[in-house]
Amino acid sequence: MASLRLDGLSHRTLAPVDLALAAGERVFVSGPSGSGKSLLLRAIADLDPHQGEVWLDNEPRSRMAPPVWRRRVGLLPAESFWWAETVGAHLPAIQASDPDFERLSGRLAGLGFEPDVLDWSVTRLSTGERQRLALVRLLAQGPAALLLDEATANLDPANRDRVETLVETYRGEQKASVLWVSHDPEQRARLGGRAFVIRDGRLEPET
Numbered sequence: 001m002a003s004l005r006l007d008g009l010s011h012r013t014l015a016p017v018d019l020a021l022a023a024g025e026r027v028f029v030s031g032p033s034g035s036g037k038s039l040l041l042r043a044i045a046d047l048d049p050h051q052g053e054v055w056l057d058n059e060p061r062s063r064m065a066p067p068v069w070r071r072r073v074g075l076l077p078a079e080s081f082w083w084a085e086t087v088g089a090h091l092p093a094i095q096a097s098d099p100d101f102e103r104l105s106g107r108l109a110g111l112g113f114e115p116d117v118l119d120w121s122v123t124r125l126s127t128g129e130r131q132r133l134a135l136v137r138l139l140a141q142g143p144a145a146l147l148l149d150e151a152t153a154n155l156d157p158a159n160r161d162r163v164e165t166l167v168e169t170y171r172g173e174q175k176a177s178v179l180w181v182s183h184d185p186e187q188r189a190r191l192g193g194r195a196f197v198i199r200d201g202r203l204e205p206e207t
């Protein structure tokens with residue numbers, strides 16, 4: 001559970017942003033291709049050069065070790081990277097007797113996977129499977145804030161709904177703040193909440 005606050009955060013194409021998300025709040029960001037949405041998320045995750053500060057509750061990013069920050073502020077990139085042989089090798093080693101195993105199996109099932117997906121080779125994953133499994137992998141770290149870059153861009157409506165449900169369940173249970181980049185106005189309308197747009201290098205409330 002944590003609030004997320006951007007304090008004069010800027011990057012190469014974006015004017016300084018001040019934005020506060022309460023713990024458990026979801027905020028959408030949209031904007032034309034190339035407007036700087038992904039760079040905004042990457043700056044918050046401290047993956048790219050930027051100016052300004054980001055806070056999780058009262059903890060500034062500059063006082064946290066980068067690996068710790070990136071575990072607590074979890075970025076789901078538009079294209080996920082898989083480096084090991086199997087899906088399961090990317091997830092924490094959990095025994096079937098561990099309570100976390102049930103939670104993991106529940107999330108996999110909620111996204112339409114059988115438990116044997118953990119044994120699948122990553123080379124067989126379709127684009128949509130990669131996108132859904134990358135979300136499961138991210139949530140397994142237990143982030144306090146989620147940064148979602150087009151989390152449903154490659155999915156059919158049924159799988160899009162499954163991902164929305166999983167994100168909303170996690171947000172509700174963990175009181176995680178969620179910054180969600182989405183091009184889909186119907187998704188923003190369906191889920192509700194505050195929405196912003198990046199126009200001419202500025203983050204503005206969507207009207």
Ligand SMILES: Nc1ncnc2c1ncn2[C@@H]1O[C@H](COP(=O)(O)OP(=O)(O)OP(=O)(O)O)[C@@H](O)[C@H]1O
Nearest residue numbers: 012013031032033034035036037038039040078198
């Ligand atoms: N490493 C880099 N060096 C120079 N320019 C970059 C770099 N990374 C991104 N850019 C540029 O910054 C701009 C914003 O990129 P960004 O990926 O944030 O766009 P976006 O809003 O997420 O677009 P899309 O909706 O197409 O994913 C683009 O013009 C991009 O070419």
